[in-house]
Amino acid sequence: MPVLDHILIVDERRLVREALAKIIHACGVSKASIACVENEDDAIEYAQFSPVSLLICADNINNDNVEGFHASLCQYTASKQLATMVLVTDQAADSFRQPNSSNKAWLTLSRPYKKQQIIRALFSLTQNPIFDFDTQAIEKSASNNLVAQHEEETLTSSEKATVLVVDDETSNIDVAAGNLRHIYRVMAAKSGEDALRIVASNKHNITLILLDIMMPAMDGYQVCAALKAKQASADIPVIFLSAKAQIDDIKHGFDLGAVDYITKPLNGDLLRARVATHIRLQQQKQALSAQITTLKENAKLREDIEKITQHDLKAPLNNILFETYRLADKRAANAINRAVNNVVNMVNNSLNLYKIEQGIYTFIPQATNINTLITDAINAVSSITSDKNINIALQGFDVEHTILAEPLLCLSIFNNLIKNAVEASPINKTITLQLSHQSGTICFQLTNDGVIPPEIRSGLFEKYTSSNHQTGVGLGTYSAKLMTQVQHGDINFEIINNQQTRFTVNLPAA
Template sequence: MLDHILIVDESRLVREALAKILLSCGVRKNAIACIETAEDAIEYAQFSTISLLICSENLTSKNSFNFRDELVETSNIKQLPLMVLSHQIDEENLEKNQHIKSALSNSICLFPPFKKQQVIEALFALTQDTIFTNQPHPDSDTLSKPVTDKKPVLLEQKPTILVVDDESSNIDVAAGNLRDLYRVMAAKSGEHALKIVANNTHNIRLILLDIMMPKMDGYQVCRSLKDNEVSASIPVIFLSAKALVEDIKYGFDLGAVDYITKPLNGDLLRARVATHIRLQQQKLDLSAQVATLKENAKLREDIEKITHHDLKAPLNNILFETYRLADKKAAKSINRAVNNVVNMVNNSLNVYKIEQGIYTLMPQATNLKLLINDAINAVATISHDKKLHFALNGFDTEHAIMAEPLLCLSIFNNLIKNAVEASPANQTITIELTHNNNDISFKLTNLGIIAKHLRSTLFEKYSSSNHSTGTGLGTYSAKLMTQVQHGEISFNIIDEQQTQFIVTLPAA
């Protein structure tokens, strides 16, 4: 009886054509197994007793007869009829074929073109099964290897699915519905399934798991899979005739992603498997993106640190040289400006930490007037060239804020520098400080307005990067630094002629 005919060939077209010939002779569909690789065939032989092997001559580095012997040993059978499909025909192959026929029993070799009747006659000669007699002789039907060596579907491109069931017929049904789209492996016991997964060489993407199995049932297998770090992320779909709500719920509680009742419906099985393969792929893609983001964040931090080191070296040299200046007032001013620059370089890394939510705020009572004066001095050259005047209101009163001086200096430097660059020449920039309840407000007003298309996104990252100068990070970083200090920042457009920025920070 031909209960398990195994067709092993890398070409899907060849496998399908051979299966079609067998079906036309009356062979049952569930008796035919089509497999791409020798490795899969060995796995198949572990749970099925093969009665006929049809395979390509170049399937493995060994010859077809050694491969057959391995299957015989795996299946624990006495003998296995073998049909070998050769790739080309020449005199040397013909002589070799005649030698093989005479030296080895239960084997036959076919050469292209593989006509249907030739295949049927060879099958009868090999098996003596009457099912292959009294067949029509259509000379036009041939089974040929593809002209190109390119495989229709590369093995590594197919997700691997493991079917676990103690009944071979159930495995055949599941594999028959899935094999065209996936690489299907099988195990006839829970122990064998865990061994395959633990081996970790097949990249199992999904497991179809029967519940009712001897010794170790599907629930126990699922629990073992989820307890193992190597297999915990592999989706498990239970296959069972048990359809009670408590059975299904228990399966989900163990970590299964789906539950399909028997008898299996092919369309439903393919749809469910495709959905979970797609979801798992999306999960893998997301994990890869997260890993990439973490690597990029680490790279960014490393580059920031290197940049800081390279910038601070020449600035420290300037600081050292200021002590040689005879004009001590100028030396003190330069020293203060350079120190501010060094500290602001350090602040660029703080912006990154604020973005990531990992910045540790250390506020202190800070003289607001002193910070603003430093920021005005930083743009003294530009404002002098443009003949701009600063009108300071509310500076006759001391204003102390509870904040970090360097963060605030960066905020005011950005806003005042932007105001100086945007203001027309020979104009006045007004800075006003007011004390309201528990907050101190800083108001900066200048002629010149923000373009309408930038207003709604002004505080977003890179929103103004289309300007001729700047990176588009000034107002963005000012917003981050204000908010992390429990303050608020906003702007107003006055009569479409002036821009006013308002920064509110906690009073000390």
């Protein structure tokens, strides 16, 4: 009983080929195992790469010499007893001479070719139960086939990738389509002009194009160039199919934008593998493009929300600023005024942080007094330091230090570091802040009791890393790092004697 891996149908009549293929597939044979070609040359090319296990051919192959055609084909098969069913095209079946009557692997079939007659003939020839009407095996196979066919049909054309095969030879289209039809939606065009019209119509959502090179009027190279010249079709992957295997020909195809090159005669396994690979890559590319579009839309939405939030917060804060001028205690009024301005600036900085993340922030440095910024940051946490009885010790603040930076970004850095240090410090302890000038940079150091947990040290400056999961969201040190780096500075920390933590920020001196 021959294994039905590769059934080859050879007949110049397209309708006959298609009808036979449908009958065989309906019996339970996979579409991938059925190939249809229209002449002897195409059949020999197919057999070189896909050893034929069953041959169905017309009696007018090779100038009516079926036996000669069979002998040529058997050179590429494992067995010289290739099961062969010959379709007698003449009305008089007796006019056909049965080649080698002792050969039991031969069978002739004359017109009219009826479905039941064909199936019984295939069973007689192959003894394969898949073609046996009289056993339960055929019922089971047919049932399984119907289930598989139903599952295939439930997958709508819009869900299947669409492959366009472009070739002026019908037999080449049949071979390619026969190998792909059970997996993809296959369309065909017999000229470059037809292919361009199909793609330009934008009705079929072409996923990939298999393109022959040697075609009359408009060759494959010209078709590929025309596809790549239009925005609507430029991203459709093109695989060239051609017997031309010279390096220059292949290179020219890639230069025009093709993604692959398959030489003829086509090998079904290779064709399916390469088509699957490039369709998968195309689908991944499209998915990535959709994700990028979504990210851009989300980024725009985030920026819009940030702007709305800033606008909504500024109104009540401006009212506070206006009312501070009514206070009799001018010292308190100035402190409130400065604090509210800092809040407004911090709101503005949320958008700045986003721009820094995206690499679109424009850094405009200016000479800035760092002493004043640190003093403002200390005042912002005065209530917490008072509650915990924490002392802030200043070193080097007797000298005014000027940095070349942006005040708002620096204020955010110092606010984050000092606030984190106060929250992490045990009660009744001292936090030391030190300023010094070192080789063109101003160095700020903050030392506090308490150490950063070992499990988060390596990722401390990464997003959403926090040692305080009750009050922190893990953006403080992350934003401090980004804002320091965008100002051409650096930030780091060290653990001292496993008892204290020291943060160091270096910024360019003015």
